[in-house]
Amino acid sequence: MGKINGCIKCLFIFFNVVFAILGCVLVYLAVQATAFSHQVMAMGGPSLAWSWVFVLGVLILPVLGIVAACMEKELIFKIFAGFMVVGMIIMLIFGIVVVVSRNTLKDSLDTASAEATKYFIEDKDMRRVLMGFEQSAHCCGVVSSSDWGNNIPQSCECKMQNTGFPFSSGCKAKPWGASGPDQIYATSCSSVFFVIVDLIFKIIMGFCFTFAILALLALLMSILMIHQIRKHDSGGSSMAMKSY
Template identity: 60%
Template sequence: MGKINGCLKCLFIFFNVLFAIAGCLLIFGAVKSTAYSHQLSAVGTPSLGWGWVFAIGVLGISCLGIYAGCSEKELALKIFAGFMGVGMVIMLIFGIIMAVTRNKIKHSFDSASSEISKPFMEEEGLRALLEELQKSVQCCGVVGASDWGDQIPQSCECRSGYRGPFGMSECKSKPQGSSGPDQIYKQTCSGFIFAWFDLIFQIAMGFFFAFAVTAFMGLLVSLLMIHQVRRHDMSGGASIAMKGY
């Protein structure tokens, strides 16, 4: 008979296997995101290095949990419980960092600062994405048509009376001294761009806070398993002593 309740042990190992798989998927996602890490950090998002640390941490701690559950060793369970306690605090910190970073980026977009448009203008890939966005949502520039300098692209062209997928497009004349279409979209793209970032940050915040709750539950379960192991060892030791007597 094992030291730990069979159902509790199976449930503990099962969830650690799921998180180990999640850790592998996070590592795969980090590998795929490496190509875009420079562009994302340019607009104020956290470094991708933290993503690697988190993904490897999830995989490593999950493997430790699987070993601790299978071996039923008190030391391994104590180490796992310690990681759960630390992980819970770290997840809460990451969730708060995501919230603060989101508010910081929102303030940059709301203030229509020219600084927020520099990464899009300097990176060729982001410039291409911005042009595609301008065509699809009928907007021009991140904070204004002036982001393009004196050469406004054709993707900013606005045709009077044209009704796109987001409603009737409002047009205005191009800035004086600039080349390009005579009529351009009045609306800027900052609101649409921030909507993307806002969705990403909301998902990230939910992800981190959910992991914090999960780590708390893992801490409680591991403490319960430690209690069961200790009780089994103490009752076993007493039984041996009585037989020897």
């Protein structure tokens, strides 16, 4: 008879196998993303080095958990539990950082100055990007339609069949004395941009906090199995599962 209850051991191994498979998938995705890492860094984007740390952690830690459960060694379980504590803390920190970054971005967009919007209007390339975004996202102006002054482009034109999808709050009349379409989008492009980015932030927050909870559950199961191993080694019987 093993030192650990069979049901708990099988459940623990099953979840670690699932995460080991997930780790293999993440390794494949990381390899594919590495091919574009130099282009991303050249454009001022973040390095993908830390993504490899996370990916390898997701792959290696479940393997360590499987080895600990199969060998039923207290030391290996302690090492695994220690990594779970570290992983849980890291995921909570990342989750909190994402929440703070989201709120900071929202405040920045809400308080965007005229100088900040002037760059999008006066620069030829950014102006083209903004107008393309206006057409696809059904919005007008960076902060408001007044960013265009008295020359509102056709990209701001609001048609009845386009209102309300996917982000537009509807149409409104163009400012008095301005040239351009009679009906323009009432939604600003900064509001649409925040909706998109906010969705990404929420996905990342859910990812971080979910992994923190899973790490906590793995930690509790490790502590339970360590207790069973100690009880067995001290001469007691392994804890029996209560059937319902």
